Structures are given as C-alpha cells and as structure tokens.
Amino acid sequence: MKYITVIGLEIHAELLTETKVFCGCKNSFGGTVNGSCCPVCTGMPGTLPVLNRKAVELAIAAGLSFGSGITQRTLWDRKNYFYPDLAKAYQISQLYAPVCVGGGLDVGGRFIRLTRIHLEEDAGKLVHARGETVIDYNRAGVPLIEIVSEPDMRSSDEAAAFVEKVRRTLVYAGVSDGKMEQGSLRVDANISIMPENASEYGTRTEIKNLNSFKFIKKAIDFEVERQAEVLNAGERVIQETRRYDEISGETFSMRSKEDAHDYRYFPDPDILPLIIKDGDIERISATLTEPPSKRYARYTEYGLSGVDAEVILENKIIADFFDECVKSGANPQTAANCVKGELMRCFNAAENKDALPISVSDFVKALALAEKSEISGNGLKTAIKYMFQEGKPIDDVVKEHNLTVNEDLSVITAAIAKVLAENPKAVEQYKNGDTKVLSFFMGQCARALKGTALAQTVQAELKKALDKN
Ligand SMILES: [Zn+2]
Incomplete structure (x- = not known):
C-alpha cells in the first residue's frame, strides 16, 4: 500500500x-x-x-521573524517530572499562554505553519564516563x-529543509547561534503515516533529540519505513517516544508517549504573568535585521541565481559582507562570484569563523582594480587570498606580491614558449584537435606569469604560438 508521510517538528533553540x-x-x-x-x-x-528580560525579548524576536502573533499576557507553568538533570523536579515552561502563536515559513514553495513558540529553561546534562554517570x-x-510546527511536512527532505530555514532565521535575528554540533539546536520529530486515500492522520511516534541534518533525515526515513512494515503486517503503530541510535541507524522505543496531563502542569506561583506592551514589540521589531527569506528575494532581483543566493546566505557573516560590498557600489554578480569563490574558500579554511579579516572597502577596491584590468582575474584571486591571510590592505598586497598587470608581450610570449617546451605531449594533443588542453596551458601560463597578465592577452598569444608550432 502507498502511504503519505506526515511530520511535525519541535525545535529547541x-x-x-x-x-x-x-x-x-x-x-x-x-x-x-x-x-x-x-x-x-x-x-x-x-x-x-527572577526572569531574564533579554530571554523574553529574544523569544519575541523569534516570533516576529516567523510572522507569529505575540501573546501580550503570557503565563508560566510548571512541568513536573523527575530526572537527575532537573534538580527542582519541575521545569518552568509555558503551556497555556505561550509567548508566540502562529506564523510559519515558506519551504520550497510550501508554507509550513507554526503552532506556537514558548519560552522555557533547559535541563542539566548527564555525562556517562568510565562506567559512572x-x-x-x-x-x-x-x-x-x-518552536512547534503543525504536521505540515511530507518528507524527510522537507523536514530537514524546514529546520535549516528555522535555524538560519534564528541566527540572522540574533536569537540563537544555531550550532547543532554544540546542542544549541535540537529537534524532536513527530512522525506518522496514513494510506493515500485516508482522511485522518495515523498514530504518531516521537523521535527525541536529533542534533544534525543527516540524523534528522535518516531517523525519519527509518521510522517511516518501520511504520509501513508494521501496518503492512496488519498491526498497529503504538504511540510512543523513540530514540534514534546514530550507530545502527535505527529507532528504539523509550517509553509510551506522555500527554500534557502526565506532567501535572500548573501555573508557577513564583512568577507573575508577564505583560508585553505594544511599545516593547515595536522596539524589538525595529532592532531586527532583514530576514534571510527577504534577502534571498533581493539577491535574485539583483540577477543572482537561486544557487548563488543560497550559497551566500548560508553564513550570515558572508551575507552581511556581500551586502556591504553591494552598498559600497560593487556590481552584485561580480561581488557574488568572488565572495562565493575565493573569499569563501579562505573563510572555510580559516580557524576563526566569527569575523572576516578583510575590510569591505579593500575588497571592493580589489574588484574595481580587476574591472579596470589593473590586476588580472587570477591576480584578483591571489589578492583576496593574501588580504585574508595577511590582513593587509589591497594596495600593500598588490605591491608586495607584484600583482599589477604587466602587459609586456615579450615576457608573456617567453612564458608561453617555456610552457609549450615543457609539455610536448599536450602540444601534440592540441595538434590532433584536442582543444581541451587549452585550459591546461592557460593554467600553466597563469602560474608562470604569477597572474600578472590578463587572461584574454595570454589566450590570444597562446593560440598564436600553438598554431605556429
Ligand atoms: Zn544559576
């Protein structure tokens, strides 16, 4: 039988x-x-x-970023349960009046609705080591x-894409660092399947604490498959909480699923209801930067492809840098090419990922030098690399590494002659009609000339030399 997958997520940030x-x-x-x-x-x-004002402000900022409504009289509830990492034996949370309600996100053209966003406290951490805890x-x-979603997702890919969009939105809004590897963002997935023609959702299971995109996808895929096998065998899916084992790639039953009444929620008598005023919401709204979804739209308006826009938006530091370049007058496509090319290569290899060691003005100046043919395309890449590594301004880098274009034809032809002499086999290939070796020669010449010649000049001279050969 064919089944439809139904997924709702709870994202803790x-x-x-x-x-x-x-x-x-x-x-x-x-x-x-x-x-x-x-x-x-x-x-x-x-x-x-004693309630931390900033935490409430960030929760409101999250809600505003997702288009949620803000609850102006929000309450605090005790969620009672015992576990060693929860010393009070209750967690202060929000059941009846969460700080944000509704909202959602567009994922690949489908709107995924949020049910609510509530504020709560995290628990401690059990550390298992040397046979003790x-x-x-x-x-x-x-x-x-x-952040609780409606059961609007229909595949593991869509669920992972949703988590990434939520993560990115929170990071852009300064709400969370979104570092899944450090546990700053953790996901519980509610999963059920139903026959294609059914009108009611099937019984769901909940997989706890998924902490990477890879595991979110794998856990959901495994669970969907498992539930299908259960139904195909004529049995029923049991409502329960399951855990995903990263090594075996399987999910295992932890406990029967608890409902809200199991936690004996009641209003926390130690904290007063919180009144959020219109002025508070307006003030927080004014501090929010443009969310990634709007930036995406703007980038495609610049003429960037969707893929380029996505690559730049992946990291807020990179996207902010790109925006500043465009604001300073750089051509968006030219800036995008260098940002997602050489700049990101350097950034990905760098240890410090909290800031870029290049100033926007130097970067824009480097682009302008290349546009005016004062440095070559290769010279531009080299300049970005050295600016990044040495933290020096563009003028110093160009001078110290001799990057100024030198259109001395005798130097260029000499370099070409040397490259051809060193690669007789490739020359032979070219003579036999294999024009693909041209790019190999271009690379060799660029290296020999250390990026001081313009590509079009080298190419013209190279063809001349080859055809003469
Ligand atoms: Zn404390």
Missing part, C-alpha cells in the same frame, strides 16, 4: 543571552563542569526565580525556545 533565564549565572557553552551554577539553577529549596548543571536554566 538555546537563546543568545549573557545569563541564564531565571538567575544571574553565565550562559555559555563549555567551561568548567558545574562552574556556572547557583542555588537557583540547582534547585535549592527556598530560592526564587555524573551531572553537569551548567546547562540547567539556560533559556530555550521551543
């Missing part, structure tokens, strides 16, 4: 605040085990939470938003 959500402890990844804890976040009796409470009380 840690917020980029200086301190935790209900106490003054530092919110940072890593650091000494239990070095960032106090009586509040370790659940000592008699302590009281220890607890690190540094993460306890770190502010989280949980």
Whole structure:
C-alpha cells in the first residue's frame, strides 16, 4: 500500500543571552563542569526565580521573524517530572499562554505553519564516563525556545529543509547561534503515516533529540519505513517516544508517549504573568535585521541565481559582507562570484569563523582594480587570498606580491614558449584537435606569469604560438 508521510517538528533553540533565564549565572557553552551554577539553577529549596528580560525579548524576536502573533499576557507553568538533570523536579515552561502563536515559513514553495513558540529553561546534562554517570548543571536554566510546527511536512527532505530555514532565521535575528554540533539546536520529530486515500492522520511516534541534518533525515526515513512494515503486517503503530541510535541507524522505543496531563502542569506561583506592551514589540521589531527569506528575494532581483543566493546566505557573516560590498557600489554578480569563490574558500579554511579579516572597502577596491584590468582575474584571486591571510590592505598586497598587470608581450610570449617546451605531449594533443588542453596551458601560463597578465592577452598569444608550432 502507498502511504503519505506526515511530520511535525519541535525545535529547541538555546537563546543568545549573557545569563541564564531565571538567575544571574553565565550562559555559555563549555567551561568548567558545574562552574556556572547557583542555588537557583540547582534547585535549592527556598530560592526564587527572577526572569531574564533579554530571554523574553529574544523569544519575541523569534516570533516576529516567523510572522507569529505575540501573546501580550503570557503565563508560566510548571512541568513536573523527575530526572537527575532537573534538580527542582519541575521545569518552568509555558503551556497555556505561550509567548508566540502562529506564523510559519515558506519551504520550497510550501508554507509550513507554526503552532506556537514558548519560552522555557533547559535541563542539566548527564555525562556517562568510565562506567559512572555524573551531572553537569551548567546547562540547567539556560533559556530555550521551543518552536512547534503543525504536521505540515511530507518528507524527510522537507523536514530537514524546514529546520535549516528555522535555524538560519534564528541566527540572522540574533536569537540563537544555531550550532547543532554544540546542542544549541535540537529537534524532536513527530512522525506518522496514513494510506493515500485516508482522511485522518495515523498514530504518531516521537523521535527525541536529533542534533544534525543527516540524523534528522535518516531517523525519519527509518521510522517511516518501520511504520509501513508494521501496518503492512496488519498491526498497529503504538504511540510512543523513540530514540534514534546514530550507530545502527535505527529507532528504539523509550517509553509510551506522555500527554500534557502526565506532567501535572500548573501555573508557577513564583512568577507573575508577564505583560508585553505594544511599545516593547515595536522596539524589538525595529532592532531586527532583514530576514534571510527577504534577502534571498533581493539577491535574485539583483540577477543572482537561486544557487548563488543560497550559497551566500548560508553564513550570515558572508551575507552581511556581500551586502556591504553591494552598498559600497560593487556590481552584485561580480561581488557574488568572488565572495562565493575565493573569499569563501579562505573563510572555510580559516580557524576563526566569527569575523572576516578583510575590510569591505579593500575588497571592493580589489574588484574595481580587476574591472579596470589593473590586476588580472587570477591576480584578483591571489589578492583576496593574501588580504585574508595577511590582513593587509589591497594596495600593500598588490605591491608586495607584484600583482599589477604587466602587459609586456615579450615576457608573456617567453612564458608561453617555456610552457609549450615543457609539455610536448599536450602540444601534440592540441595538434590532433584536442582543444581541451587549452585550459591546461592557460593554467600553466597563469602560474608562470604569477597572474600578472590578463587572461584574454595570454589566450590570444597562446593560440598564436600553438598554431605556429
Ligand atoms: Zn544559576
């Protein structure tokens, strides 16, 4: 039988605040085990939470970025359960009046709706080592938003694309660093399947804590397959929580799925309802930068291909740099070519991924030099590489590495003659009609001339020399 896959996601994102959500402890990844804890976040009796204003502002910023409605009287609820990483035996969360409601995102032409976004505190972390388990409470009380989608996704690819769009939107809005590898973004996937002609969703299972795009896809694909086998065997899918095993690539039952009433939610008596005023929303809205979806539209208006736009948008630092270049008068396509080419090559190889060591004005000046043929296309690449590596301005780099175009024909023809003499086989190939070797010769000549000649001049001279040969 053919089935339709139905996926809804819950995305947990840690917020980029200086301190935790209900106490003054530092919110940072890593650091000494239990070095960032106090009586509040370790659940000592008699302590009281104090709400972090910034966490609420970031949750509102997230909602505004997804077009959600903001709840202006939002409440706090206790979600009660026991686990060693939750010292209070309850998590402060929002069940009845989440801070954001509705909204959504376009993914490949389909609108995926959000149900809600609520604010809550993270739990600590169990660390299993040397046959024992220890607890690190540094993460306890770190502010989280949980973004809950409607069951609108129909494939693992669509689910992964949705997570990437959500991640990118949060990073652009400064809400979260979106680092899945550090656990800043974690995904629970609710999955069910139903026969093609059915009108009701099937029974769903929930896979907890997926922390990479690869695992999101693999876990969903495995679970869809497993549920199909269960149904095809005439059995029923059991509503339960499952865990994905990264090594075997399979999902395993953890526990029967709990409902809200299992957690005995009740309003937290320690925190007052929070009133969010129109002025607060307007102020936060004014601080938001242009979201990636709008930038994408703008880039395609510049004439960039969708692929180029995506490559640039993948990293906000790169996209911001590109935008500044265009603002400074660079031709968008020319700037895009160099940004996604040599600049990204250098950036990907660099250790520091928090900033670019090149100034926009130097980069734009380098593009202009190439446009005026004062440096060659290869010279431009070389200049970007050295500016990046040495952190020097373009004028110094051009001078120190002799990148100025030198159209001395005798130098060019001498270099060409040398390259041809060194590669008799390739010359033979060319004579036999294999014109593909031209690009090989161009590369060799560019290297010999160290990028100081313009490609069109070299090509013309190269053809002349080959045809004479
Ligand atoms: Zn604390």
